[in-house]
Amino acid sequence: MKNALGREIPERIGSRVVEPYKGAFAVRNEGRKAARYQKSSWPADDKVLPSLDAAIDATGLSDGMTISFHHTFRDGDRVVNQVLAACAKRGIKKLRLFSTALFPTHAEVIDHIKSGVVSRIEGSMNGPIGHFVSQGGKLSEPAVLRSHGGRWRAIEAGDVEIDVAFIAAPYADPYGNATGIRGATPCGPISYSAVDAQYARKTVVVTNDLAPFPVYPMEIQQGWVDVVVEVDEIGDPENIASGTLRLTKSPTRLLIAQLTTDAVVHSGYFKDEFSFQGGAGGISLAVTKLLGDEMEKAGIVGSFGMGGGTRMLVDLLHRGLVRTILDGQAFDLDAIRSIREDDAHVMIDPGMYANFDSAGCSTYKLDTAFLGATEVDLDFNVNVNTHSDGLLLHGIGGHQDVASGASMTMITIPTLRGRIPVIVDSVTTVTSPGEVIDVIVTERGIAVNPKREDLSERFRSAGLPVRELADIKAEVDRLVQPVAKPIVGDEIIAAIEWRDGTIIDVVRKVEGFE
Amino acid sequence: MAAGAVTGSDAKGDCFVIVASSDAITIDITTKAASLVAPGIRKLIESELELYDSPPVSVRIEDYGALDYVLKARLETSLRTALPRVKRTSRSVDRKETRCDRPRRSRLYAPGSNPRLLVGIEVHGADCVLLDLEDSVPVSEKASARILVKHLLSDIAFPEEVWVRINPLDSGGEEDVREVLRGWPHGLCLPKTETADDVVRLADLISTIEADSGLPEGFVKIMPIIETAKGVLHCAEIASADSRVVMTAFGAEDYTRDVGAQRSRRSLLFARSMLVAACAAAGIQASDTVYADLGDMEGLGKECALARELGFDGKGAINPRQLAVIHSAFSPSEEEMAYALRVVEAAEDAEKSGVGAVALEGKMIDRPVLERAQRLIRYGKRLAGGGDDA
Numbered sequence: 001m002k003n004a005l006g007r008e009i010p011e012r013i014g015s016r017v018v019e020p021y022k023g024a025f026a027v028r029n030e031g032r033k034a035a036r037y038q039k040s041s042w043p044a045d046d047k048v049l050p051s052l053d054a055a056i057d058a059t060g061l062s063d064g065m066t067i068s069f070h071h072t073f074r075d076g077d078r079v080v081n082q083v084l085a086a087c088a089k090r091g092i093k094k095l096r097l098f099s100t101a102l103f104p105t106h107a108e109v110i111d112h113i114k115s116g117v118v119s120r121i122e123g124s125m126n127g128p129i130g131h132f133v134s135q136g137g138k139l140s141e142p143a144v145l146r147s148h149g150g151r152w153r154a155i156e157a158g159d160v161e162i163d164v165a166f167i168a169a170p171y172a173d174p175y176g177n178a179t180g181i182r183g184a185t186p187c188g189p190i191s192y193s194a195v196d197a198q199y200a201r202k203t204v205v206v207t208n209d210l211a212p213f214p215v216y217p218m219e220i221q222q223g224w225v226d227v228v229v230e231v232d233e234i235g236d237p238e239n240i241a242s243g244t245l246r247l248t249k250s251p252t253r254l255l256i257a258q259l260t261t262d263a264v265v266h267s268g269y270f271k272d273e274f275s276f277q278g279g280a281g282g283i284s285l286a287v288t289k290l291l292g293d294e295m296e297k298a299g300i301v302g303s304f305g306m307g308g309g310t311r312m313l314v315d316l317l318h319r320g321l322v323r324t325i326l327d328g329q330a331f332d333l334d335a336i337r338s339i340r341e342d343d344a345h346v347m348i349d350p351g352m353y354a355n356f357d358s359a360g361c362s363t364y365k366l367d368t369a370f371l372g373a374t375e376v377d378l379d380f381n382v383n384v385n386t387h388s389d390g391l392l393l394h395g396i397g398g399h400q401d402v403a404s405g406a407s408m409t410m411i412t413i414p415t416l417r418g419r420i421p422v423i424v425d426s427v428t429t430v431t432s433p434g435e436v437i438d439v440i441v442t443e444r445g446i447a448v449n450p451k452r453e454d455l456s457e458r459f460r461s462a463g464l465p466v467r468e469l470a471d472i473k474a475e476v477d478r479l480v481q482p483v484a485k486p487i488v489g490d491e492i493i494a495a496i497e498w499r500d501g502t503i504i505d506v507v508r509k510v511e512g513f514e
Numbered sequence: 515m516a517a518g519a520v521t522g523s524d525a526k527g528d529c530f531v532i533v534a535s536s537d538a539i540t541i542d543i544t545t546k547a548a549s550l551v552a553p554g555i556r557k558l559i560e561s562e563l564e565l566y567d568s569p570p571v572s573v574r575i576e577d578y579g580a581l582d583y584v585l586k587a588r589l590e591t592s593l594r595t596a597l598p599r600v601k602r603t604s605r606s607v608d609r610k611e612t613r614c615d616r617p618r619r620s621r622l623y624a625p626g627s628n629p630r631l632l633v634g635i636e637v638h639g640a641d642c643v644l645l646d647l648e649d650s651v652p653v654s655e656k657a658s659a660r661i662l663v664k665h666l667l668s669d670i671a672f673p674e675e676v677w678v679r680i681n682p683l684d685s686g687g688e689e690d691v692r693e694v695l696r697g698w699p700h701g702l703c704l705p706k707t708e709t710a711d712d713v714v715r716l717a718d719l720i721s722t723i724e725a726d727s728g729l730p731e732g733f734v735k736i737m738p739i740i741e742t743a744k745g746v747l748h749c750a751e752i753a754s755a756d757s758r759v760v761m762t763a764f765g766a767e768d769y770t771r772d773v774g775a776q777r778s779r780r781s782l783l784f785a786r787s788m789l790v791a792a793c794a795a796a797g798i799q800a801s802d803t804v805y806a807d808l809g810d811m812e813g814l815g816k817e818c819a820l821a822r823e824l825g826f827d828g829k830g831a832i833n834p835r836q837l838a839v840i841h842s843a844f845s846p847s848e849e850e851m852a853y854a855l856r857v858v859e860a861a862e863d864a865e866k867s868g869v870g871a872v873a874l875e876g877k878m879i880d881r882p883v884l885e886r887a888q889r890l891i892r893y894g895k896r897l898a899g900g901g902d903d904a
Contacts, residue, residue: 251634251638251833251834251835252633252634252637254834254835255634255637255638255834258838387547388547388550389547389549389550414634416581416633416634417579418526418527418546418547418551418578418579419545419551419554419555419577419579419580419581420547420550420551443634443637444637475671478669479581479582479583479669479670480551480554480581480582481551481553481554481555481557481558481582482554483550483551483554484549484550484551484552484553484554486549486550512549513549513550513553
């Protein structure tokens with residue numbers, strides 16, 4: 001069947017009956033959420049166990065179960081590998097790995113897939129694991145990718161039932177209260193795991209810094225936690241910024257950042273109480289910096305800047321250019337310190353950030369956001385998951401949540417990556433639909449979604465280089481020979497969920513090239 | 515690597531092309547994302563080889579994200595190394611002749627040997643992009659750079675002007691001209707120009723090649739670069755040496771070295787003022803030297819303000835990041851434009867009512883004031899219209 005974007009979607013994916021995507025805001029879910037497991041405790045109960053092995057035994061973890069993790073240490077995480085190694089040693093098989101995201105540091109997962117310890121993955125696969133899974137025939141059911149808000153929704157809806165949640169906690173007390181912003185190796189907010197902790201059958205806090213009760217802020221609460229275990233190492237905070245947090249020196253990227261900033265300034269949204277989300281990519285960081293200078297010049301104070309927190313964003317708070325920062329994730333140590341020290345730097349969890357099945361999302365309060373893409377197409381659809389060769393190499397992150405929430409969503413992209421054009425006729429995979437994308441900023445000009453005539457008029461009268469996306473594409477296509485098109489087969493590698501739980505697209509196995 | 519003529523590098527945006535004689539054409543390609551891009555590269559190389567009158571060759575390509583024009587250039591360089599007499603049929607280039615009085619607030623330098631730094635050089639809005647074959651190109655890469663620049667010129671559409679800074683005529687400059695004119699640049703920058711004769715020699719060479727290559731007569735302009743004591747003393751004759759000369763540019767680094775001065779505002783004042791006066795007398799534009807401290811935008815702004823105060827029309831840039839500051843400094847401000855419009859209006863009113871002397875806001879408006887106002891308005895209009903209106 002075809003979904004509302006015309007993407008060919010099967011009726012069933014593995015054991016799942018597919019609900020096709022109907023539109024960015026076409027569904028209002030009703031009824032009740034799934035119920036949580038009953039837990040109880042008596043005053044003398046002791047949750048601390050001496051080792052990860054003991055913890056795993058205590059949870060009753062066994063074949064076919066679902067285990068979950070957060071990704072806040074990003075490429076510096078050490079918990080996923082330790083837990084999986086322990087599971088492998090115990091002979092546990094067919095686990096469903098339900099991490100918010102996996103990174104190159106988790107490449108050991110590939111061996112666990114080969115040996116049958118892991119047979120399913122739901123969550124982002126950045127890099128080698130995605131590459132491996134894309135070869136086909138690796139998992140017993142296709143992977144499922146969800147946005148931050150979408151994952152939260154899926155747990156609450158009972159779409160995914162977690163057996164054991166393992167929570168890497170930089171600072172925790174023996175009763176299970178835990179946070180990511182203190183301790184020996186802080187990684188930033190760990191509230192990605194708050195919903196896992198509440199809904200899992202058993203919840204294990206894994207810390208390298210066990211401190212006396214009470215530890216605060218209580219991102220993870222004692223009432224959710226069954227087991228606390230201390231280990232030598234949970235992650236390296238130096239690697240939370242892997243591949244993202246670098247100020248760009250590329251003239252092309254700086255030009256895109258400048259055009260993006262100019263567009264924001266002339267968008268009509270740029271006034272007191274203005275709000276935006278800045279990411280951790282090179283262009284986003286530069287825009288955050290440039291935008292701050294423009295706000296200062298214009299005497300504008302923003303209501304909030306949304307994280308992933310970075311030192312650029314913190315700088316705006318300290319200069320009084322934004323009243324608050326709402327942050328679910330930290331990309332550097334400056335951001336983590338600011339969360340500790342600045343009371344206007346507020347931690348929010350992904351449910352508050354962007355849970356579709358809730359009575360309010362912070363992303364809906366955004367005036368603008370600048371996001372990346374691996375591909376965009378002439379319908380303004382955006383792909384962040386696969387490359388043009390069809391390989392599944394990136395997660396969704398908050399892309400769908402922010403793109404559909406912000407009043408003006410801007411995609412900031414160079415038109416070429418090496419010899420590969422970024423603007424294509426039709427994206428390999430739809431992550432976020434064109435209906436939620438307003439502006440595409442490239443070094444060759446600014447393309448405005450035809451539904452936002454108001455914006456193109458404003459940009460034009462400000463003298464900004466507004467162009468048809470097709471014109472920009474044609475200009476780029478003259479620089480390089482066309483790239484080959486992948487030929488896909490029937491096997492589905494992954495399903496891409498829209499944030500309401502419908503299927504917006506699937507990633508199919510690439511069989512060859514035209 | 516196989517034996518044969520090798521050109522290129524493994525830098526991002528570049529490639530190695532290795533060409534050797536062979537019984538039959540073979541093309542071997544290694545690249546990232548090969549399944550996506552290798553077929554396109556193969557097609558490109560096949561169609562390029564048809565343009566040469568060469569016997570069969572084996573071509574090996576190691577690609578690091580090179581655009582088509584880079585591949586073509588590297589192929590040509592290797593082919594000509596392997597088979598010195600080989601000729602390529604070149605096509606005409608889609609580029610229009612520029613206007614002499616086009617606004618040239620900025621001239622952005624880009625090293626002509628470095629594909630990574632050349633990619634997207636056309637999109638930054640520089641009034642003139644200067645593809646450099648001189649100081650930024652190592653001697654060992656002079657030959658490959660001029661071929662690279664030629665292919666860049668042929669393939670890339672520049673929204674404003676594109677120029678090539680050649681080497682001095684006696685040290686490779688002549689070969690530069692013969693090669694790059696096939697790419698139809700708007701003009702050539704002649705470094706270390708010291709006499710009118712230097713300009714005339716270049717103009718004559720251009721005229722010969724224009725006639726041979728289908729370029730319209732007078733298409734290619736000249737921008738002498740004045741960067742020696744001798745050049746400064748001769749700049750009046752240089753500026754008026756040929757009708758192709760539309761602007762001269764000042765090079766402070768070489769000049770201070772030549773006269774034994776330390777670089778300062780004071781030590782450059784004479785040369786700068788000479789240049790401005792010479793250009794004004796010849797009715798052409800003058801462009802100030804580059805500002806080398808990329809991190810210091812405030813310093814750049816001050817230098818631009820000084821240059822404009824002295825009468826320069828524009829300034830050199832070593833990085834696109836400098837363009838915004840330069841453009842804003844050399845564009846008439848809103849107040850200046852408004853005042854100029856008031857001057858012209860007052861003069862027109864006075865003429866209508868037959869009054870001889872005109873005053874505006876208590877100041878006398880004489881002929882030079884009026885002419886300057888008219889010139890500013892024309893300049894402003896050209897800037898707003900991108901310079902292509904008549």
